Structure formats: C-alpha cells, structure tokens
Amino acid sequence: MEDTLIPAALKPYKARYLLVPVIIGGLIFAQYSFTAMVKQRTQELRFNLDNTYSMALELSQALGYGGLIHHFKNYLLRPAELQYLNDGLVAADSATALVASLEVNARGLGIETTLTETRSMIAGYRARLERVRPLVASGLALMEIDDQLRLDDSFALREISQLLDDLSQSVSDQIESIDTQGLVLGLVSLAGTVILSMLILTLFIQRRQRILHIRSTDRLNARLAESNASLSDANTSLKQFAGIVSHDLKSPLRHINLFNEQILEDIDDKELVRSHVGMVQNAVQRMNSMISSLLDFTKTGFKEPEREMIDMAELLPQVVEEFQPMIDEKQAQVTVDADGQVFADPQLLRRVLYNLLDNSMKYVAQGEAPTVSIVAKQMGDGPERRLQVCVSDNGIGIAPEYRERVFEPMHRLHSGQSPYVGNGIGLSLARTVINAHGGDMEVADSCQKGTRICFTLPCNETLDDVQGL
C-alpha cells in the first residue's frame, strides 16, 4: 500500500539511507582517532622530555665531580699514571657524546641549539689535562696547579639548565597546541556529525512530508473524484431532465401552432374557433406546468440540504393542513400517526411529503373519496437508528413492474390526456431529495389496494454525524 503511494522518483532515496549509519559511524571513528592521536603525540613528547631530563642529569654528573672533575683530580694526584689521563679523556669523549645526544633530543623536541658553553668547557678540560704534566714537572705544588687549572662548570650547568627550561616550555607549548588542534578537530567532526545528522533528519522529514503530502493529495484527489462523480451524476440527471422537459415542451407548442392554424381556417365558425382556443389554452397550461416543474426540480432537486432538527409530530400536520381545501372538496380522510425526530432540511422534507400526499389525493378511482394514512416512526437502535415514513392510500395503485420506473424523471404511467396525467416529476424529485439526505424511498408492498410509498432517513443528531456517514 505504502509503496504504491510513493512515486518512482522518490524510491532511490531508500538505498541512500543505508549510507546514513555508515557516515555517522565514520565521523565518530574519526573523532575517536583524533583523540587517540592527540593522546599518543602528547605521551611521546612527555616521554622524550623525560628522556632528555635524565640525559641532562647524566651530563651534569659527567661534567661535575662524578665525571670530569673526578678524573681530573685523580690524574692530578697521580700524574705519572697515564691510565688516569686516559680515563679523563674517555670521560671527556663520553661527555661530548652526551652533549651531542642532548642536542639531537632537543632538536626532536623543537629546539635547535648547540651547547657552546658545555662544549667549550669540555674542550678546556682536555687542554687542562694536557697541561697537568708540564706543570707537575715544573715542580709547582698540587694545590697551586689545581688553582691554576680550576675548571668552572657553572656556565655549562647554567646552559644545560636553561636548555631544560626551554625544552620544558617548548614541550608544554606543543602539548597545548596539540590539545587545541585535537579540540578543534574534535569540535569540527562533532559539528560535522551534528550537521550531517540534522541534514539527514531534514531530508527524512521532507521525504516523510512529501509522502504524507502525496497521501493527502491522493485522499483529496479521491474526494475530488467523488464529488466530481456526484456533480457529474447531478449534471447528468439535470441534463437528462432538461432534455426530457424541453422535448416535452415541444408537444404543446406544436399543438398551439396547429390549433392557431385551425382557428384561421375555421375563422367563421364561432363554435369551432371556441373549441380550438380551448385547446390552445390547455396546451399553454401544460407548458406552464412543465416549466414550473423544471424550475422546481432545478431549485429543489439539486439543493444541498440545510439541516435542522425536525419534530415529525409538528411537521406532518402542517403539511396536511395545506391540503385542507382539497380534502374538503374530495371528502378525503387523512390520518396522521407521527412520532420521532430527524435532522433534515425542513423545506425539502415538507416538499417530499407534499408530493406524496398530492399523488395520493390525485390518483384515486373516479368518484371515490381518497383515504390516506401517514405514519412516521423511529426504527432500530444506535447508528442504525432510522426514521421511517409511509404514505398509504386507497388509490389506483402502481403495478409491481412499474415500482422502480415511477421514480425515473418524467416517467408517466398515464397518457397525455388521461384524467391521471401528471408531469412525472413528483416522485423522482422526492426520491432525489431523500437520497440527498442519505435515505431511501421505494414503493412498498401493500396488502390492500392502493399505493404505499415508504422512505427512511438516518437519525443523525448533528451535522458531524451527517458528515461521518
């Protein structure tokens, strides 16, 4: 059902929706990767910094009393033993190597530097080692030699300490920058996720709305088609009706023309002329009645009911009242047994009852007094509750085979000049009105002679009930 409502152009969206979790998953993974990368990079920097610190500590020791100075003093105490000179030179070499490593590490941590003070101190150290022997040979006291060759390591240590400070600052700057980058990247990917989700949500909502729109359009179209159909029905019956009436109007018109010619032909015979004029008058009356019926039908038969609550016990006697002159004249007997209420157009309902009563008064055997009974009562319960109205008479009746055809517009059962001539509109109009109220009308079986016509109307309480039908 749903698929049939979605036009083909919308269908490819379905496959695209599979991408939604993939894209969101990708964004979340990217965010996770950024975080992990930031963490790793920070750890790396910290590790390298720690490494450098311990290297610097090692260097400081190698320069100070744990290293160069220690070896220098040993050599100074035993200048004859070359082993001590060698030890001092090896210590100087390893200190130089440490300096080089420290410089490499510092470069890795973002600081390009050469530890000039330290290097020159090591170079000075080597030079001093070379001068020990000549000074000892010159017989200078050890204390004096030591004073002369005193090595000041404070510059080197200050330089190393300064480098460590710089490195520490550089690393913390870098970590901060990495953190910021990570934060920015995280925010960007978070924003991307949010924006993409919203975009997808919007697309989804739009699509949903389009589907709903299509569905509601479909419903509207169906309703439109329905009302078109009913309009077209009304139009067809109006056309049919107008066609029949205009055709029927031609007959009396032709008669008028023919009798006018006769009048001219028989102008000298007063009696004949009088008779022809009478015929013309008859034809004019027939035309008049047909035109009135046509107007009546177009006004009443196609009118939208304006409903209100009607009490049948009030309405029925009012309709009978209108027939009082005819009842008196024909010495007719009309009985009313009215009960129940109905939500209907009072004018139209009155019209229906009038037509039925009019037929009952009209179609009686010659010389017989009409006896008419009108019964209105409620039937059924709940939503099935209906009002039934039956009009029964003692008239000439309707043969079973014509029980449906009497409701066709302009379908007369009696010939042009018979005493029962009608214009074939009363019953067709009555049924049209009852149908417009959601009811039915039919010629009912009657065990006695005469005609019994019944109609039922739904007992709607309000306009909502009517529309809910």
Place this chain on the structure above:
Amino acid sequence: MAQDNTILLVEDDDIDAMMLERSINSLRPDIKIVRAVNGREAIDMLSTLKPRIIVMDIRMPLMDGREALAHLKHDEQYQQIPIVMMTTSDNPDDIEFCYQNHANAYMSKGIDNKTIRTDIDNLLSFWFETAKVNPPEL
C-alpha cells in the same frame, strides 16, 4: 389474413393522434388506422393485428417507443413489419438508437398542418405504393 391496408399508430397524445388520423383519412380514406396508446398495448395488439406498417411515437408512458421498437425488431415474428418512428424528439441519441435497432425510418412530427400533410403524403405513397413489403403471413 394479411391486413394490407392497415396502419398501427402508436401514439399517447390524443391531439397528435387526431391530427395524423385526419391527414391520413383525407389522403387515403381506404387505409384503416388502429391506435395504441403505448408500446405495451401495441405489442399486445400485434398478436391479432397484421398492419402493413407501424407508425410509432417515442415518448409514451408505461413502455416507450424505443423499448417497443427494440422488442419488435428482435422478435422473429414481427421484425419484418416496417416501423416508422414519428416523434417530436430530434435528439441524436434517439435517432441513433432507433436506426441501430432497425427502425425503417425516423421522421419528425410536423409543426404545422401543411408539413404534417406533406409528410404523411410522402409516407403513404412510399410505403403503400413504391415499397415492396414482405406480405405478412396469416
């Protein structure tokens, strides 16, 4: 017995019927006119009546001319009887329906005496003199 000089006139309107009868009588007093007031009555009459032609209106109560025409032209017993539709209707639907159902002619009712007389004269001279009709059996 073939009733070769009989017209079955199917017409509910007394005035129209009177005018037609008068025209026919004035032109061919030998032709006998039998009238039915609707299609049902016409079909009933045909069980005993063998007219040379049927002249039939369309708009009639109980059974109209279209229904009677379709009924007669689909009944082997009657389909050879010429049927001339003579009606006020010039509705194309009616004309089409009648020819589809094998009406032998479709004429409009004249609006004045002269037209009626001319039409009847033509009709009689064709169907009673020119046309060879299958002589109806007993």
